[in-house]
Amino acid sequence: xxxxxxxxxxxxxxxRRIGVLDSSFLGSELTLTEARILHDLHSGESGxxxxxxSRALALDEGHVSRLIAGLEARGWVARVPDPGDARxxxxxxxxAGRARLAPLEATSRAAIANQIGHLDATQRTRMVTxxxxxxxxxxxSPTPPQAPEIRLEAPRPxxxxxxxQRHGELYARDEGFDTDFEALVAEIVADFLRNLDxxxxxxxxxxxxxxxxxxCIFCFHLDDRTAQLRLFLVEPEAxxxxxxxxxxxxxxDHARACGYARMKLWTHESHRAACALYAATGFRLTxxxxxxxxxxxxxxLSWEIDL
Numbered sequence: 001x002x003x004x005x006x007x008x009x010x011x012x013x014x015x016r017r018i019g020v021l022d023s024s025f026l027g028s029e030l031t032l033t034e035a036r037i038l039h040d041l042h043s044g045e046s047g048x049x050x051x052x053x054s055r056a057l058a059l060d061e062g063h064v065s066r067l068i069a070g071l072e073a074r075g076w077v078a079r080v081p082d083p084g085d086a087r088x089x090x091x092x093x094x095x096a097g098r099a100r101l102a103p104l105e106a107t108s109r110a111a112i113a114n115q116i117g118h119l120d121a122t123q124r125t126r127m128v129t130x131x132x133x134x135x136x137x138x139x140x141s142p143t144p145p146q147a148p149e150i151r152l153e154a155p156r157p158x159x160x161x162x163x164x165q166r167h168g169e170l171y172a173r174d175e176g177f178d179t180d181f182e183a184l185v186a187e188i189v190a191d192f193l194r195n196l197d198x199x200x201x202x203x204x205x206x207x208x209x210x211x212x213x214x215x216c217i218f219c220f221h222l223d224d225r226t227a228q229l230r231l232f233l234v235e236p237e238a239x240x241x242x243x244x245x246x247x248x249x250x251x252x253d254h255a256r257a258c259g260y261a262r263m264k265l266w267t268h269e270s271h272r273a274a275c276a277l278y279a280a281t282g283f284r285l286t287x288x289x290x291x292x293x294x295x296x297x298x299x300x301l302s303w304e305i306d307l
Contacts, residue, residue: 017115026107033059034067038076038101041093048091051297076100150214150243152204152250159205160189162213167233171294175270178295188230192218200227200258204250206234206243214238217247219254222264227255227307229265232274244277252281256307263307269299278303 025035037053048056054064068091071077076097079089093101116124155163168182192201206215215234222228229251234244255263267274269288279285287302 026104026111028104030104031067033057033064034071035101035104037064037067037071038093038097039105041077041091042098042101049089050091053091071097074100149209150206150238150241150246152206152247155203155205155216159213159216160193163189163216163231163233166213166235167231170233170236175268175294176296181294185231188218192220202251202254203231204247206238206247208238215243215247217251219251219263225261227258227260227263229263232265239273244274245281248277248281252305252307260307262304264302264304266300266302269301275301275303278305281305 025032028035030038036057040053040056041048050065050068051061053068054061057064068077072079074096076094077091078094080092081089116127119127164182164186167185168177168179171177171181192203195201200219200221202219204217205213208214213235215238217232218230220228220230229248232244232247232251234247252263265278265283267278269275283303283305285301286304287300289300291298291300293300
């Protein structure tokens with residue numbers, strides 16, 4: 001038995017031991033997932049939407065939404081306005097939900113205590129330490145990829161097609177966007193190619209040693225004082241190498257050199273890595289609103305930076 005088979009064997013034994021395969025959680029009328037949703041809403045993870053819970057649990061968003069609707073119908077979960085944005089609805093436990101969860105939590109603790117009751121203090125410490133080590137090993141970030149030698153260049157013939165194709169492919173794969181998004185990207189690229197503004201509008205293509213395209217970014221002219229960042233993309237294989245920061249810095253430096261007073265951009269809340277980069281660079285969030293775009297329910301964010 002190799003290491004993969006050993007891990008699978010352990011998983012099968014452990015899931016049976018903790019009752020994951022049971023039709024209900026601890027003999028209640030709740031499934032394990034329903035109980036987990038109640039637990040997570042109670043455990044201090046405030047401000048969650050149904051979409052955010054589905055991502056945290058790595059479950060289908062539609063399935064989680066149906067489960068939450070069932071918990072709402074029982075009076076255990078309620079949606080309330082976000083104190084920071086009344087247009088956003090966040091989830092929370094009702095008094096009835098907390099009352100329903102309390103005996104389940106107590107039963108769960110008692111079940112674990114029963115499982116480890118035959119272990120002495122030293123053995124329990126060894127077991128918990130082993131669990132912590134498993135968590136640490138699985139959660140550890142892989143060694144960041146080494147940044148290849150990358151040069152930033154003006155687009156060549158054929159690059160426009162790549163920009164459209166990769167935006168369409170990656171956003172369909174990662175975000176579920178429909179072809180309306182690819183059509184929008186095509187319109188933006190066509191507008192750029194037809195209306196270059198005396199060097200103020202620019203595009204950079206990141207290329208590796210083998211001439212492979214690894215990313216792109218655009219600086220567009222909005223008005224005499226305002227530039228707009230658009231079509232910022234880094235290929236998955238180049239993420240974590242610092243290429244995104246380099247592309248963003250290049251775009252900002254160009255906008256400053258052109259005399260713009262500010263740069264604006266819009267993106268979606270789900271693009272957390274990009275939003276973190278914008279915030280770290282000095283952009284400030286100026287607007288946040290729910291939208292229905294590209295076949296998805298999204299939260300659109302507007303960012304701005306003074307140059």
